[in-house]
Amino acid sequence: MAKFMLDPVEGEKVGAVGHYGTFTVLQIYPDKSVPGLGSADLELVGTEFVVPRVPWSALIRPPEAVIQRVLDEKFASLGIEVPTDVQPDSFTVRAGETYDGDPKISISFTIMPGVPMTLERARELNQFSSRLQERLEPFAPNCMVSVFAKEQRELLSAAS
Amino acid sequence: MPLAEDHSEKLISSQPASHVDCRRAVSAAYYAAFHLISAAIARQVSPPEPIGLRGRSQRALEHSAMKSAMSRFLTTESVGKLVEQIRVPCVFSQDIAMIAKTFGELQDERHLADYDVVDFEGKVGLPWASNNLDKAKLVFTAWGRVQSSDEARLFLASIMFGNKWAK
Numbered sequence: 135m136a137k138f139m140l141d142p143v144e145g146e147k148v149g150a151v152g153h154y155g156t157f158t159v160l161q162i163y164p165d166k167s168v169p170g171l172g173s174a175d176l177e178l179v180g181t182e183f184v185v186p187r188v189p190w191s192a193l194i195r196p197p198e199a200v201i202q203r204v205l206d207e208k209f210a211s212l213g214i215e216v217p218t219d220v221q222p223d224s225f226t227v228r229a230g231e232t233y234d235g236d237p238k239i240s241i242s243f244t245i246m247p248g249v250p251m252t253l254e255r256a257r258e259l260n261q262f263s264s265r266l267q268e269r270l271e272p273f274a275p276n277c278m279v280s281v282f283a284k285e286q287r288e289l290l291s292a293a294s
Numbered sequence: 295m296p297l298a299e300d301h302s303e304k305l306i307s308s309q310p311a312s313h314v315d316c317r318r319a320v321s322a323a324y325y326a327a328f329h330l331i332s333a334a335i336a337r338q339v340s341p342p343e344p345i346g347l348r349g350r351s352q353r354a355l356e357h358s359a360m361k362s363a364m365s366r367f368l369t370t371e372s373v374g375k376l377v378e379q380i381r382v383p384c385v386f387s388q389d390i391a392m393i394a395k396t397f398g399e400l401q402d403e404r405h406l407a408d409y410d411v412v413d414f415e416g417k418v419g420l421p422w423a424s425n426n427l428d429k430a431k432l433v434f435t436a437w438g439r440v441q442s443s444d445e446a447r448l449f450l451a452s453i454m455f456g457n458k459w460a461k
Contacts, residue, residue, distance in 0.1 A: 228415075232398075233405035234358045240415060251420045253307060260425040278399060283421040 139170035140203055142193055149194035150176055153185060159193075160184065197274035198229040198239050204273055205241070212269045217262050219246040219255070220283075238278040241270065247286040259283045302326065302430070306423045316423035317407040323423075323430035324404035327397055328357070330437060335450045355453070361401050363456040364394035367449055376452070380459050384448045389440040394449075396429045 142148065146159045157176035165171040173187040204212070205225045216222075224244035232238045245259065263281040271279045302322035305315040336352035366376045370386040377384050403426050406417060440446045452459075 232402045233409075234361070234402075236398075238402070242415060242417070245421075253420065253424055256421040256424040257428070259421045260428060263421070263425060264428075278402065280399070280402075282415075282417050282425070283419070284416040285419050285421075 140200060140208075141170065141172065142174050142190055146195075147179070147199070148176065150185065150188050151192040151194065153178075155179065157185070163187065196229065197237075197277050198227050200273045201239060201241065201270055201279075202227045204270065212266070214262065214265050214269065217258055219249055220244075220259070220262070221246055232278055236278060237276065238280060239270075239274050241266070241279070241281045242284050243281075244284050244286055251285065256283075302423075302427050306420060306427065311420050311423065313418050316418055316420060319423040320400075320403050320407040320426045323427045324400040324407075327400050327430045327433045328360075330434060331360070331393070331397065331450070331453070334437075334441065334446075335454050338447065338450045339454055357401060359457065360453050361398045363453040364397055364449075366452060366456065367391055367394045382448060384445055387440055387443065387445040387449075389436040390445055390449050392436050393433050393440075396433050400426060400429055400433075 141164065142159050142162055144159050144162060147156055148159060149155075150157055153176075156179045158179055160175040160177050162174045163172050170190070172190050174190065174193065176185045176188050177183065178185075205227065221244045224242075226242050228240045228242075230238050230240060249255070260283075263283060267279050267281040270281070302319040305311065305319040305322070311319075332352045332355045335355065336348045340348040340351040342348060366372050367387070367390045369391070373384060373386045403422070406413065437446075
């Protein structure tokens with residue numbers, strides 16, 4: 135599996151170990167000698183209460199936010215070839231629950247319209263989905279991760 | 295190939311496969327995996343006679359309880375905790391972990407297939423159906439490899455009796 139750091143960024147919403155509530159990252163202080171280490175000033179959302187210099191290791195991010203950032207910033211590092219009929223920038227991440235209440239992260243991507251969907255094409259897309267799921271699962275421990283292709287639907291067929 | 299899985303394959307092989315076919319294929323794919331595991335449990339816990347006893351044992355199984363019991367086989371840590379609790383030796387099996395994980399995924403998709411008529415995510419379609427059929431096939435392949443092992447026997451017993459083992 136590709137390993138990489140996701141440093142916090144200013145403006146990002148996070149939680150912090152030992153503190154209740156959601157914080158906004160105000161400023162980051164990366165450690166100049168060790169990649170992946172540093173601290174950050176955090177502001178409690180809706181207040182002006184600031185917790186200074188919280189170590190990055192104490193930041194808590196929702197898995198959907200982590201996965202969104204992996205897709206946005208580190209896709210190439212995942213080492214997966216994207217099928218040509220997958221629309222670039224169509225990946226969306228959504229947090230939810232399984233039908234029996236377990237946490238679930240759904241990642242969808244849209245495929246190019248106009249090409250008939252065959253079983254062979256579907257299987258190629260599934261191989262891609264399975265590889266992507268495998269790579270993303272470690273970023274969402276204790277969550278079911280589901281990756282799937284969406285076909286663009288015309289309004290008429292969606293309504294019928 | 296088991297009947298439900300075979301049926302599932304046929305449904306999406308006819309082109310173009312309708313959304314109804316896709317939903318039925320996913321439902322059948324889940325039930326193929328469900329019957330594979332539940333029949334194995336029934337064989338393990340119940341003799342073939344009197345006739346009907348094994349079937350009743352199989353029907354006693356509940357879907358969500360099965361998924362929940364299987365979650366104890368997902369990671370080396372959870373298997374370690376189980377071994378510590380029941381003091382029966384067991385090692386982590388990648389095949390059983392895959393079966394447990396995939397079973398849960400198929401079960402969730404079966405709910406979408408059978409109950410969620412809205413499908414607001416736009417998931418229902420041929421890629422979704424064939425993906426779940428492939429997952430069901432993986433369950434069969436993995437079970438074929440692992441079914442004779444001690445880990446598989448503990449896995450089956452745990453699904454049936456796991457919630458009573460804390461006593």
